[in-house]
Amino acid sequence: xxxxxxxxxxxxxxxxxxxxxxxxxxxxxxxxxxxxxxxxxxxxxxxxxxxxxxxxxxxxxxxxxxxxxxxxxxxxxxxxxxxxxxxxxxxxxxxxxxxxxxxxxxxxxxxxxxxxxxxxxxxxxxxxxxxxxxxxxxxxxxxxxxxxxxxxxxxxxxxxxxxxxxxxxxxxxxxxxxxxxxxxxxxxxxxxxxxxxxxxxxxxxxxxxxxxxxxxxxxxxxxxxxxxxxxxxxxxxxxxxxxxxxxxxxxxxxxxxxxxxxxxxxxxxxxxxxxxxxxxxxxxxxxxxxxxxxxxxxxxxx
Numbered sequence: 001x002x003x004x005x006x007x008x009x010x011x012x013x014x015x016x017x018x019x020x021x022x023x024x025x026x027x028x029x030x031x032x033x034x035x036x037x038x039x040x041x042x043x044x045x046x047x048x049x050x051x052x053x054x055x056x057x058x059x060x061x062x063x064x065x066x067x068x069x070x071x072x073x074x075x076x077x078x079x080x081x082x083x084x085x086x087x088x089x090x091x092x093x094x095x096x097x098x099x100x101x102x103x104x105x106x107x108x109x110x111x112x113x114x115x116x117x118x119x120x121x122x123x124x125x126x127x128x129x130x131x132x133x134x135x136x137x138x139x140x141x142x143x144x145x146x147x148x149x150x151x152x153x154x155x156x157x158x159x160x161x162x163x164x165x166x167x168x169x170x171x172x173x174x175x176x177x178x179x180x181x182x183x184x185x186x187x188x189x190x191x192x193x194x195x196x197x198x199x200x201x202x203x204x205x206x207x208x209x210x211x212x213x214x215x216x217x218x219x220x221x222x223x224x225x226x227x228x229x230x231x232x233x234x235x236x237x238x239x240x241x242x243x244x245x246x247x248x249x250x251x252x253x254x255x256x257x258x259x260x261x262x263x264x265x266x267x268x269x270x271x272x273x274x275x276x277x278x279x280x281x282x283x284x285x286x287x288x289x290x291x292x293x294x295x296x297x298x299x300x301x302x
Contacts, residue, residue, distance in 0.1 A: 002027060003151045004056040004066040006079055008035035010295045011096070011123070012069035014130035015155060020046035022154040027059045053079060057086035064091040065148050067121075072099045072245070080107060089115035092148050094138075096121040098175065098246050101168035108140060108167035117144035120167065122174030125157065126293035133157030139170035172253070179250035181220070182267035185289055188224050189282035196281060204228050220289070227288035233298070239283025240299040241274040243290065 001024050005016055008030035016026050016039060026047045030036050036049045050056050057064060064087065068079055076095055087093070093111060095104060095118070104120035111118045118140060125134035136156045138145050145163050152161055164170050196203055207225050210216045227234065247268050254261035274283040278299070290296040 001025065001150065002060050004028075004060055004064060005069065006030070006053060006056060006066065006083075007069035007097075008032075008039055009069065010127060011130045012067075013038065014127060015067070015069060015096070016047050017042070017044070018131050018133070019151070019154055020044050024151065024154055027056050029053050029056045053082045054086050057083045057091075062088050062091060063147055064088075065151050066091070066093050067096055067151070068093065069096045072097050072103070076103070076107070080111070084111070084114070084116070087114075087116050090117060090144070090147070092117040092119060092144050094119040094121050094148055094152070095171075096123055098122075098178070099171050100249055101171040101175070104171045105168040117141060117147070118167070119144060119148060120169075120171040121152070122170040122177065123155075124174070124177055125160075127295050128293070129157065130155075133160060135160045137162050137164045137170040137173050139163070139165050140167050175246040175250045175253070178246040179261070179264045179267075182247050182271075183263035184218075184220050185286050186263075186267040186270055186282075188220060189285040189289075192224065192228070192285060193280075193282040219293075223289045223292045224285065226292045227285060230288065230292075233288055233291070234284060236300050237284055237287055237291075237298040238278035238301060239274050239280050239285075239287055240278055241271045241283055241286050241290070242296055244268060244271045247271075 003019060003024055003026055005012060005026050005028045008016060008028055016028055019026050027050060028039060028047060029050045039047055039049050050059060057066065066083060068076060070076060070079065076099055080093065093116065099120065108118040120139050122137040123134045133156055136152055138152065142163060164173060195201055195206060207228060211221050211225060247264055251261060251264055251268065287298050291298050
């Protein structure tokens with residue numbers, strides 16, 4: 001079985017390794033030569049890197065499945081524009097990034113006019129999930145989900161693959177998922193900051209206790225422990241919290257439906273404030289947690 005994979009960044013690179021490990025032949029491409037060199041250094045016979053985007057499609061037989069793992073927006077459109085002339089009826093393009101769902105619905109309609117399938121794929125689990133099995137939501141035409149299922153199952157954790165409806169539903173769910181994530185991180189960071197005010201408290205021990213049997217136990221709490229134990233990281237970084245795009249989209253969605261999503265609004269406000277108040281411990285902890293689960297860049301002291 002073969003699959004195309006365009007985008008070998010933090011997530012795509014690990015997806016390629018996961019698929020190869022599961023016996024899938026991966027035909028890959030990235031605009032950044034360093035990313036392709038990194039894959040070549042793996043010397044994995046199940047992963048072949050092409051020098052041009054369109055050559056990924058040419059190296060597969062129909063019905064082709066092309067996974068895209070790149071930043072949202074024009075980059076996705078540019079890739080589709082490059083590969084579309086090579087695609088044929090019932091080939092499947094699966095966007096595994098965090099695209100705005102309105103864009104996903106537009107791409108679905110444009111490709112459907114030419115008989116080409118478009119699936120929007122919401123992936124959660126961070127870097128670990130991309131490499132060892134993620135939580136995956138998929139939307140688009142069900143028949144094309146079934147075509148892509150054998151590949152997507154190899155990327156999913158146990159019971160982690162779910163079809164969630166017509167085009168755009170998976171990416172819409174993913175931006176809301178990310179927004180809940182914002183609020184959870186903010187709550188954890190502020191609570192830990194308050195705990196820290198009593199210097200006699202063994203902070204790491206408290207959070208580790210929360211990881212075991214507590215109703216707060218979660219993957220996010222586990223990442224908080226990892227961040228707190230990484231003393232070098234916590235000492236060197238400023239509390240500048242990056243990201244925020246998917247949260248902003250979700251806030252617009254909440255306003256559209258007149259839903260009070262004040263938890264998200266609060267978390268977004270603090271992301272903006274973090275650029276001015278870089279020394280606040282809660283902000284540093286959120287930046288460190290994001291680095292741990294997603295490899296997101298941190299700002300270090302100048």
